[in-house]
Amino acid sequence: MEENSKNALVIGGGIAGIQAALDLADIGIKVHLVEKKPCIGGKMAQLDKTFPTLDCSICILAPKLSECYRHRNITLYTLSEVQKVNGSNGNFSVEILKHARYVKEEECTNCGDCARICPVRGVSNYFDADLMTQAAVYIPFPSAVPPVYLVDREMCVYLKYKICGLCYEACERKAMDFTQKDEIITLDNIGSIIVATGYNLIEDIDPLKKYGYKRYKNVVTALEFERLISASGPQEGHLKRLSDGKEPTKIAFLQCIGSRTDRGQKYCSSICCMYSTKEAMIAHEHNNELESYVFYIDMRAGGKGFQQFINRGKNEYNIKYIKSKIAEIKIDDEENPIIIYDEVNTSEIKQLKVDLVVLATCIIPPEGIDSLANVLGIELNEYNFIKTKPFYPMETSKEGIFTCGCVHEPMDIPRSVAEASSAAAKVAEIIKEG
Amino acid sequence: MEIANSKDELEKEVKTFKDLEDQVVSINNCCACGACVAYCELQEFNIIEMEGYNPKFKSEKNAENCKECGVCFYICPQTIPLLDALNGIHNVKDELGNIMDLFACRTTDAVIKEVGQDGGTVSTILRYLFDTNNIDGAIVSECDENFQPIPKLIYNKEDLLKSSGTRYSISSNILPLKDFYNIAPEIITKQKRIFDVDQLRIAFVGTPCQCRAINKMKLLNVKPAHVISIVISLFCFENFDYSKLMELLKSKTNVDPSNIKKTQIKKNFFLTSKAGEQFELTLTELNDAVRNHCHECDEFTGKFSDISIGGSGAPAGYSMVIIRTEKGQKLMDSLLSEGNIEKYHIPSEQISDWKPKKINLFRRMISRKTNK
Numbered sequence: 128m129e130e131n132s133k134n135a136l137v138i139g140g141g142i143a144g145i146q147a148a149l150d151l152a153d154i155g156i157k158v159h160l161v162e163k164k165p166c167i168g169g170k171m172a173q174l175d176k177t178f179p180t181l182d183c184s185i186c187i188l189a190p191k192l193s194e195c196y197r198h199r200n201i202t203l204y205t206l207s208e209v210q211k212v213n214g215s216n217g218n219f220s221v222e223i224l225k226h227a228r229y230v231k232e233e234e235c236t237n238c239g240d241c242a243r244i245c246p247v248r249g250v251s252n253y254f255d256a257d258l259m260t261q262a263a264v265y266i267p268f269p270s271a272v273p274p275v276y277l278v279d280r281e282m283c284v285y286l287k288y289k290i291c292g293l294c295y296e297a298c299e300r301k302a303m304d305f306t307q308k309d310e311i312i313t314l315d316n317i318g319s320i321i322v323a324t325g326y327n328l329i330e331d332i333d334p335l336k337k338y339g340y341k342r343y344k345n346v347v348t349a350l351e352f353e354r355l356i357s358a359s360g361p362q363e364g365h366l367k368r369l370s371d372g373k374e375p376t377k378i379a380f381l382q383c384i385g386s387r388t389d390r391g392q393k394y395c396s397s398i399c400c401m402y403s404t405k406e407a408m409i410a411h412e413h414n415n416e417l418e419s420y421v422f423y424i425d426m427r428a429g430g431k432g433f434q435q436f437i438n439r440g441k442n443e444y445n446i447k448y449i450k451s452k453i454a455e456i457k458i459d460d461e462e463n464p465i466i467i468y469d470e471v472n473t474s475e476i477k478q479l480k481v482d483l484v485v486l487a488t489c490i491i492p493p494e495g496i497d498s499l500a501n502v503l504g505i506e507l508n509e510y511n512f513i514k515t516k517p518f519y520p521m522e523t524s525k526e527g528i529f530t531c532g533c534v535h536e537p538m539d540i541p542r543s544v545a546e547a548s549s550a551a552a553k554v555a556e557i558i559k560e561g
Numbered sequence: 562m563e564i565a566n567s568k569d570e571l572e573k574e575v576k577t578f579k580d581l582e583d584q585v586v587s588i589n590n591c592c593a594c595g596a597c598v599a600y601c602e603l604q605e606f607n608i609i610e611m612e613g614y615n616p617k618f619k620s621e622k623n624a625e626n627c628k629e630c631g632v633c634f635y636i637c638p639q640t641i642p643l644l645d646a647l648n649g650i651h652n653v654k655d656e657l658g659n660i661m662d663l664f665a666c667r668t669t670d671a672v673i674k675e676v677g678q679d680g681g682t683v684s685t686i687l688r689y690l691f692d693t694n695n696i697d698g699a700i701v702s703e704c705d706e707n708f709q710p711i712p713k714l715i716y717n718k719e720d721l722l723k724s725s726g727t728r729y730s731i732s733s734n735i736l737p738l739k740d741f742y743n744i745a746p747e748i749i750t751k752q753k754r755i756f757d758v759d760q761l762r763i764a765f766v767g768t769p770c771q772c773r774a775i776n777k778m779k780l781l782n783v784k785p786a787h788v789i790s791i792v793i794s795l796f797c798f799e800n801f802d803y804s805k806l807m808e809l810l811k812s813k814t815n816v817d818p819s820n821i822k823k824t825q826i827k828k829n830f831f832l833t834s835k836a837g838e839q840f841e842l843t844l845t846e847l848n849d850a851v852r853n854h855c856h857e858c859d860e861f862t863g864k865f866s867d868i869s870i871g872g873s874g875a876p877a878g879y880s881m882v883i884i885r886t887e888k889g890q891k892l893m894d895s896l897l898s899e900g901n902i903e904k905y906h907i908p909s910e911q912i913s914d915w916k917p918k919k920i921n922l923f924r925r926m927i928s929r930k931t932n933k
Contacts (some may be wrong), residue, residue: 244604246604246630246632246781246784247781247783247784248782248784248787249759249782249784249787249788250782258757259756260759260760260787263782282782284632284781284782284783285573287781288574288635288642288781289572289573289574290574290576290630290631290632290634290635291630291632292571292573292629292630293604293628293630295571296571305571305572344754361756361757362756367753367754367756368754369754370694370754371753371754372752372754372755373753
């Protein structure tokens with residue numbers, strides 16, 4: 128295949144960025160894939176199953192992760208951020224800040240000897256939604272890509288006090304490298320850029336006190352629930368309450384947490400009606416006696432097979448959908464949450480005692496979007512997502528810079544993947560012609 | 562400071578247990594907290610152990626096996642490293658440390674009142690933490706039939722009362738944590754909700770030097786201190802070598818260790834025998850039993866803690882409490898508002914100078930110690 132004179136840059140290594148990078152790489156375009164976190168996979172890697180097919184999330188994602196890692200046309204930069212962009216459509220030059228990992232990527236065999244001997248414990252693990260802890264040298268999850276450990280620079284005793292060094296001695300491959308420094312990598316000849324930096328969740332910026340989150344152990348967020356029910360999660364697939372380890376028999380899923388309100392995010396988070404139904408279904412598969420209650424404002428099931436999915440929930444999975452407004456959550460002496468709500472159809476104030484509450488928290492623009500938009504010279508919309516036009520959904524306000532996935536509006540995985548391919552096509556057009 | 566810099570070695574400050582032996586243990590400055598041994602044992606290095614009140618290499622061969630990580634040296638409460646950082650974190654500006662609040666209080670529980678030391682405050686706090694599911698265990702010091710303190714990691718509140726009251730002898734309170742990963746599964750079986758042993762929450766009660774060690778460890782986040790969720794420091798003027806103290810007490814009061822019911826220091830040393838006899842001794846009379854490291858110590862109330870508690874300065878039947886941190890404040894507020902403890906009402910004529918007087922007393926105690 129003929130070499131292209133220009134390469135592509137994809138910012139963000141979640142499912143959208145990965146799909147875009149793979150599409151481009153497969154047609155012979157060299158791609159630089161930049162990810163801020165230590166590994167690629169994004170939020171999708173943390174999920175237990177996906178809707179509406181109930182596929183195991185990591186099972187369908189993992190092949191894409193390793194393909195990305197091994198693809199001869201993809202260069203992966205983890206722990207990296209884009210900090211400067213010059214030039215214009217067809218010819219950008221980009222500066223990446225790559226943070227030190229303190230482990231040689233080419234030497235680490237992912238054996239874990241370093242973490243076992245590390246004297247530090249109790250560092251919370253972001254991948255398990257902070258429900259698990261780890262040492263100061265860690266890998267976010269066992270099958271992470273790249274399969275390479277890294278040192279938490281804030282927690283490492285050696286980096287802070289120049290003592291210890293136990294991991295350095297323990298590593299048979301001599302893969303620990305404390306001489307690594309953060310480096311700036313300059314990439315020239317970038318024909319076009321895709322921004323796919325995904326999203327954060329409302330709990331990252333709002334303590335959700337109104338719902339007793341953090342105060343009540345049996346009130347968890349949807350992402351925490353995904354980890355709790357996942358076979359690779361902290362409870363190894365046995366769903367148990369955080370307060371007493373009891374298996375829940377009644378779960379409430381509260382919709383629109385932080386979204387569709389004048390006091391928070393005004394928009395619909397788009398995926399919650401579906402994923403809450405999915406979570407209730409998975410929980411039902413763990414325990415056939417389970418009763419689930421979805422407290423919703425409006426049911427949003429606009430996708431292929433989505434309405435049938437909701438119907439299956441009602442008919443086969445014992446899910447009751449209650450059109451309501453939540454007033455308050457209390458707990459009883461056994462830490463069982465009691466939901467006080469206004470049932471819309473009857474206008475009655477009612478209460479329901481459950482074992483566990485799952486908050487469908489709203490998607491918000493990703494952390495650092497302001498500075499990234501600034502660096503790229505692109506505009507954001509009124510909600511701080513990347514601004515796009517209805518008929519040019521992949522195009523940002525700057526020529527040659529495209530976007531896909533949740534960074535420009537909340538969306539589900541199938542649409543993120545579709546958009547990623549669409550953005551890749553746009554980029555290919557520029558690079559192949561250039 | 563020795564810096565290794567040959568090519569395939571890590572550039573680091575090489576500290577070993579040998580340094581700890583030379584700089585602390587050999588000059589009788591070890592306070593027997595057990596931090597070094599607890600850490601090293603949890604690392605499964607199998608190198609050092611406690612022998613009486615001192616840590617030592619298990620054998621000469623083990624001396625060569627030291628991994629030279631230096632952590633034991635850094636976390637030792639008697640070494641200089643980390644002290645500046647610790648002072649910063651705990652907002653320590655003078656010899657008394659940070660004082661957010663200061664008051665006297667006592668338990669409202671009749672059973673604890675009976676067995677507790679002064680106001681029974683420590684036992685009440687621990688029971689409350691167990692009751693409200695805020696801790697999974699606590700490190701306390703129990704007492705054998707000969708009045709010798711035995712440090713222990715307990716995880717049932719029923720075991721709490723056994724540890725009430727003060728024994729004025731060294732108890733290596735950090736040492737029980739060396740078995741943390743053996744005990745943790747038992748705690749988890751009991752407390753089904755926890756799935757990560759490293760997230761267990763243990764309350765620590767100890768002397769100022771022990772609390773200093775715990776906080777040095779917490780600063781580095783090294784095991785086993787990562788599971789310590791609250792630190793309660795006991796006022797400590799000085800501490801005694803168990804055998805020497807018992808020998809002295811026996812010679813001066815003729816009470817056998819197994820017949821001691823309670824001991825108390827309130828300016829002087831008070832001993833109550835099981836037969837109900839009362840004895841009063843001056844601290845000077847007991848000086849020979851005081852551990853050497855106590856003569857070097859400049860702490861009294863325990864600067865590095867969430868709450869400091871002791872009898873000195875408290876009205877009879879009450880404990881003095883110093884709140885050090887937000888966490889300590891929140892905890893004591895809940896205990897007070899839920900009626901588990903009650904505050905001493907300062908007589909109106911004393912209100913204006915009650916606190917300054919107590920603070921002055923603590924300062925005097927510290928200067929008495931350091932000028933001794």
